[in-house]
Amino acid sequence: MALKKKRSGLLKRPKSITGSQIVPRSIKPQNARQLIRRFHVLEKNKYIIIEKIKKLSNNQLLKIDNYKETLSNNTLFNKVYFPSYEESKSKLNKKSSELIKIDDSLTESELFKTLAHIDAEIDIRGGLKAYQLASTQGQNGKRGGDSSKKLVEWLNDPQYKDKLEDANALEIGCLSPDNDISTCGLFKEIARIDLNSQHHLILQQDFMERPLPNNEKEKFNLVSCSLVVNFVPNPSLRGEMLLKITKFLKKPTGDNVSCLFLVLPLPCVTSSRYFDKQQLNKIMEYLGFKETFYYEAKKVAYWLYDWTGSVSKKDQKFKKKEIHSGSNKNNFHITL
Ligand SMILES: C[S@@+](CC[C@H](N)C(=O)[O-])C[C@H]1O[C@@H](n2cnc3c(N)ncnc32)[C@H](O)[C@@H]1O
Structure with a gap:
């Protein structure tokens, strides 16, 4: 029988500060698609912010799954992140989907604030559980299978x-x-x-x-x-x-x-x-x-x-490269 193990790695998703993630029982198909898309955007931006904080703070241990523990002794993080989280949580609602602006001009303090804002939105939307519910509904025979x-x-x-x-x-x-x-x-x-x-x-x-x-x-x-x-x-x-x-x-x-x-x-x-x-x-x-x-x-x-049983031994890299232009394109890709 599969046992629940202690969370580690990506599993160690930060809990909401208040512990309140309200997961709906069911989601309308259109809302489910919207939630899935927004969740991907939030996770992607969160990753980018953490990479930026990692660079600025020169803290190689920092990862998407451990930033709260890793930064727990950082005075600026504690001063900015937690109040910003509460402030965003009180302002956001389930339909909020503001554009998240991340550029090189953001200071460490602004990055902490944006991170808190993203976490608050994830929690307001019901966290990973709500994302899974939206995906499960996609699996429901009537809705795609x-x-x-x-x-x-x-x-x-x-x-x-x-x-x-x-x-x-x-x-x-x-x-x-x-x-x-x-x-x-x-x-x-x-x-x-x-x-x-x-x-x-x-x-x-x-x-x-x-x-x-x-x-x-x-x-x-x-x-x-x-x-x-x-x-x-x-x-x-x-x-x-x-x-x-x-x-x-x-x-x-x-x-x-x-x-x-x-x-x-x-x-x-x-x-x-x-x-x-x-x-x-x-x-x-x-x-x-x-x-x-x-x-x-x-x-x-x-x-x-x-x-076929083996990975190529060639020293080949698959890098990010524009292959299709157009303003209506998305940025998905895989590098190796
Ligand atoms: C969109 S759902 C898809 C579920 C199902 N496989 C389907 O095709 O409908 C994605 C699932 O992958 C899980 N997932 C994402 N990354 C994972 C990882 N690194 N290890 C294990 N599960 C992961 C998520 O928790 C989520 O439940």
């Missing part, structure tokens, strides 16, 4: 099905143990993890903190990473996540399956200034993945990749 349905459809193709005996899977970012991936009966065992577990069969764990497997037995035939990479607040951490996934996949032998199910919101690959399907596939090829299936739904893109 469980993305693992597509995976199961693909795995029933003979090229996979015939090799799935005794197969196991790791589901990163699992909202429910009742999704098709768990109920299809194709897997002998499934390890389910999430930053915020909502079920005793889901281990509360940050994948980036998950200890590496010690041997082949501890690895998986399939890793499912559906709508998780876009949640990661920084392009290089997204690349690290994909690289880390390769360390959890079994070596392909010809008789087994070794693959990755990846799902991203469609605009990540169709409307980004710095990214598209070709760029993703270049990164995936470098990591040793070969695309076997691809499907584009209205809002989401799905891939099934076979892992």
Whole structure:
């Protein structure tokens, strides 16, 4: 049985000062989409601010998941952050979505204030729990469906099905143990993890903190990473996540399956200034993945990749580079 462990890494999300995060029971589809988008913006800006504070304070230990502890002895932080948090919390409401301005002119004190403002907005909106609720509603059949349905459809193709005996899977970012991936009966065992577990069969764990497997037995035939990479607040951490996934996949032998199910919101690959399907596939090829299936739904893109068993040894870098211009583009990308 999966036990709740002490939070570490990304799991150690700061609690609200007042401890009050009001999570609604259900969210209308339009509000759910808006909440998901806003949550991504807030997390991304938070990451940028923390990187700036890290530079200004020359504190290499500072991270998105530990800034409150790490700065607990910083007089300026204590003087600015906590009153600003309370002030923002009293002013903000669930619909607030002000533009967050971050540039190089911001002083350390202004950065603390902006950070407090973002934290207050996250808490007012119900925190990670509300984000998960919005995502779960996206999984509800009537509202778009469980993305693992597509995976199961693909795995029933003979090229996979015939090799799935005794197969196991790791589901990163699992909202429910009742999704098709768990109920299809194709897997002998499934390890389910999430930053915020909502079920005793889901281990509360940050994948980036998950200890590496010690041997082949501890690895998986399939890793499912559906709508998780876009949640990661920084392009290089997204690349690290994909690289880390390769360390959890079994070596392909010809008789087994070794693959990755990846799902991203469609605009990540169709409307980004710095990214598209070709760029993703270049990164995936470098990591040793070969695309076997691809499907584009209205809002989401799905891939099934076979892992060839090794990451390229070439000294190649995938950097941020504008490939599509236009004012209506988003900034999503992955670097490696
Ligand atoms: C948008 S939801 C997607 C859930 C589900 N996989 C789906 O396709 O609908 C993203 C989930 O990924 C989880 N998540 C994000 N980063 C993670 C990480 N580093 N380790 C584990 N879970 C993570 C979040 O907590 C959240 O529950």
